[in-house]
Amino acid sequence: xxxxxxxxxxxxxxxxxxxxxxxxxxxxxxxxxxxxxxxxxxxxxxxxxxxxxxxxxxxxxxxxxxxxxxxxxxxxxxxxxxxxxxxxxxxxxxxxxxxxxxxxxxxxxxxxxxxxxxxxx
Numbered sequence: 001x002x003x004x005x006x007x008x009x010x011x012x013x014x015x016x017x018x019x020x021x022x023x024x025x026x027x028x029x030x031x032x033x034x035x036x037x038x039x040x041x042x043x044x045x046x047x048x049x050x051x052x053x054x055x056x057x058x059x060x061x062x063x064x065x066x067x068x069x070x071x072x073x074x075x076x077x078x079x080x081x082x083x084x085x086x087x088x089x090x091x092x093x094x095x096x097x098x099x100x101x102x103x104x105x106x107x108x109x110x111x112x113x114x115x116x117x118x119x120x121x
Contacts, residue, residue, distance in 0.1 A: 022087060047072065048117045070104035070112045071097060073119035 025043045028036045051072045058064035080093030089097060104112040113121040 026087065052117065065106045067101055067104035068112065068114040069116055069119065070100050072117070073115045074100045 022043075024039060027039070031037075051069060055066055055069075058066040074097060076089075076093060076096070080090055080096055082088050082090040082093070100112070102108065115121055
């Protein structure tokens with residue numbers, strides 16, 4: 001784990017009323033048991049479906065700027081997640097997402113290439 005148990009317990013007290021953030025994704029985070037891997041894959045599939053909907057709707061409007069899956073495909077390291085709740089982006093994570101969004105946006109000379117849900121250019 002990226003943090004001490006006491007820090008995790010302290011963070012839980014600052015989270016949702018039940019003390020848990022996104023257990024569909026974060027429960028048993030290092031487990032390779034089929035049930036845990038399947039649950040995490042379901043979360044990823046749901047996020048991919050949301051991004052697919054964004055892509056399809058954005059394609060209907062000439063002025064719509066979409067990131068071509070760039071934010072979805074952004075990898076996070078331990079330092080990119082806040083120690084406040086071990087779920088949301090830290091300042092470094094927010095910077096990484098902002099940089100990713102900017103590079104994928106319409107205001108740069110050479111935007112990030114389209115990645116698609118498999119995160120391959």
